[in-house]
Amino acid sequence: MQSIIHLINSYGYLILFSALTLELIAFPLPGELMMAYCGFLVYQAKMNWIVSIIVASSGTILGITISYCIGSTLGLKFFKKYGSYVHLSIDKLNKTSYWFNSYGKGLLILAYFIPGIRHITGYFSGITKISYKKFAINAYVGAAIWASTFISLGRFLGFGWNKFDVYIKKYIIIGIIIIALILSIIYIYKKHKKNIFLY
Structure with missing residues (x-):
């Protein structure tokens, strides 16, 4: 992490954009820590809040779009055969499939906050042929929320930014539960709205 901090200090927005692009293509980089810093x-x-969020969101969007295109082009057979070489094993794909079945396309918003899942949701979306429009609406909104959350958290913590792990473990679970409840309510409403209006 020290080397990344040095690079951010030297090159700022360029490193933020590039690192988040690479992370969403499945490179093992500490996205949350970088944004908190x-x-x-x-x-x-030393950096601008709005510009940082725009740059971080753009890098994330580019990375997840590239992974979507790769997943769409190569398909499931390729990842069954070679996925383990790029940390996209069948177990991970099955786990992501379970999450998608449980929460629908709204998972593309929630997934950024789940380590190990956000790195493969783009690939999974492409593999399963989710339409680009539906993918983009959810994934791009999620990218902006993710970037805004961690950059704002680092700004709020100030000199205590490096203790954000303590805060994040406490609040990220609460956040995930709240988002999951919202998504569940939306899903139930969409599925049963005709019956709801009958009463």
Whole structure:
């Protein structure tokens, strides 16, 4: 992480954009920590809050779009055969499939907050041929929410940004539960809205 901090200090937005693009293509990079540190730099007035969120969101969007295109082009057979070489094993794909079946396409918003899942949701969306429009609406909104959350958190914590793990473990679970409840309510409403209006 120290080397990434040094690079962010030297090249700022370029490293933020590039690192988040690579992370969403499945490179093992600490996205949340990077964004929290950028939030700290915003706190110090060395970076701009709005620009940081736009750059982070754009890098994330580019990365997940590339993974969507790769998944759509190569298909399930390729990943069954070679997925384990790029950390996309059948077990991970099955786990993602379970989450998608439980929460629908709204998982594309929620997935950014789930380590190990966000890295493969783009591939999975492409493999399962989710339409680009539906993918983009959910994934791009999720990218903006994810980037805004962690950059704002780093800004709020200031010099305590490096303790954000303590806060995130406490609040991320609450956040996931709230988002899951919202998605469940939306799903139930869509599925049963005719019956609801009958009463």
